[in-house]
Amino acid sequence: MTPAPEGYARGFTLAPMAGFTDSAFRTIARRHGATAVVTEMVSVQGLSRRNSGSCRLLAFREEEKPIGVQLYGAEPEAFERAASIVSRMGFDFIDINAGCPVRKVLASRSGAALLRDIPRLLDVVSATSAGAGGLPVTLKIRLGWDPENPVPDDIGALAASRGASALCVHGRFRSDMFDGPVRTAGITAIAGASPIPVVANGDSTSPSAALRMRDETGASGLLIGRGAIGRPWFFRELAGLGSIQPAAGEFRETVMEHLRLSMLDVPAPFVFHMFRGQLVRYLKGFKGAASLRSLAVGVESESDVAGVLEEASKIMETA
Numbered sequence: 001m002t003p004a005p006e007g008y009a010r011g012f013t014l015a016p017m018a019g020f021t022d023s024a025f026r027t028i029a030r031r032h033g034a035t036a037v038v039t040e041m042v043s044v045q046g047l048s049r050r051n052s053g054s055c056r057l058l059a060f061r062e063e064e065k066p067i068g069v070q071l072y073g074a075e076p077e078a079f080e081r082a083a084s085i086v087s088r089m090g091f092d093f094i095d096i097n098a099g100c101p102v103r104k105v106l107a108s109r110s111g112a113a114l115l116r117d118i119p120r121l122l123d124v125v126s127a128t129s130a131g132a133g134g135l136p137v138t139l140k141i142r143l144g145w146d147p148e149n150p151v152p153d154d155i156g157a158l159a160a161s162r163g164a165s166a167l168c169v170h171g172r173f174r175s176d177m178f179d180g181p182v183r184t185a186g187i188t189a190i191a192g193a194s195p196i197p198v199v200a201n202g203d204s205t206s207p208s209a210a211l212r213m214r215d216e217t218g219a220s221g222l223l224i225g226r227g228a229i230g231r232p233w234f235f236r237e238l239a240g241l242g243s244i245q246p247a248a249g250e251f252r253e254t255v256m257e258h259l260r261l262s263m264l265d266v267p268a269p270f271v272f273h274m275f276r277g278q279l280v281r282y283l284k285g286f287k288g289a290a291s292l293r294s295l296a297v298g299v300e301s302e303s304d305v306a307g308v309l310e311e312a313s314k315i316m317e318t319a
């Protein structure tokens, strides 16, 4: 088994989030202190069929490294084929999604559905390792399907015996979806029994809360999701390199940098439509957010975005 990159196993990784963590956002996160990133989830079936949507998700920049590619699916053989395809693309590790609770994904027996069938989950780990050509394989799970059906506490040892080199635990059950406080005791039990590094995930609303969760659970690393959307400065505070609160000029520069990276990847006018979702998140929590938001959801050009940021900066400077 090849060890997982240190930046993932013992660092602060940007969580995979479909619809948000594209190459541009991952690059911004790395520039602000994230020590590793993971792609949005990619279907093993789509990859095998060279589906254009799945292939588009595989583009990344060198500066994002270390980067993991996340695969989701149901059948071990499909994971092996997909692992063999992505293992030649320059990624640093392959991550298996066994946590997605979205109905469409569960209907195809993928994502968190794997938590209901531990033998199949472990076969998926073996198959992915077999196809990975020596790349590290990591597994992202939840605490179980529901509180009556938790994963075994020794899931780390079981996954390691099939070739996994790190385990990420989102401290919720599938039945919790994304709500409610994270169940840190569940992460602690799994981390305490695991021979491979455990990365804790869930509810990292602030850098201090995230660090507390890592220390309380005995996890070695952290995976940060929603807390970092619109707040890439989250990572520099985690790393002790600065504050989560940017200065006004810095705020404007970072959002424009994010937009320009997106413009290199996505053709106009689609890029502006796509960027609206990110922009709204950057403006969340601002005084006067409602009026800024209505401007943000209508942006159609780089100068529109600059105009919204100009308004936002005025608010920041007077705050």
Ligand SMILES: Cc1cc2nc3c(=O)[nH]c(=O)nc-3n(C[C@H](O)[C@H](O)[C@H](O)COP(=O)(O)O)c2cc1C
Pocket: 015, 016, 017, 018, 019, 020, 039, 040, 041, 070, 097, 098, 099, 100, 140, 170, 178, 201, 202, 203, 204, 223, 224, 225, 226, 227
């Ligand atoms: C919009 C959105 C998309 C997500 N997409 C993925 C995904 O593609 N793969 C995955 O493993 N988890 C996905 N997740 C779950 C996150 O990676 C993470 O486990 C979850 O949000 C809990 O962490 P947080 O509380 O820090 O956000 C997604 C979550 C959100 C909110």
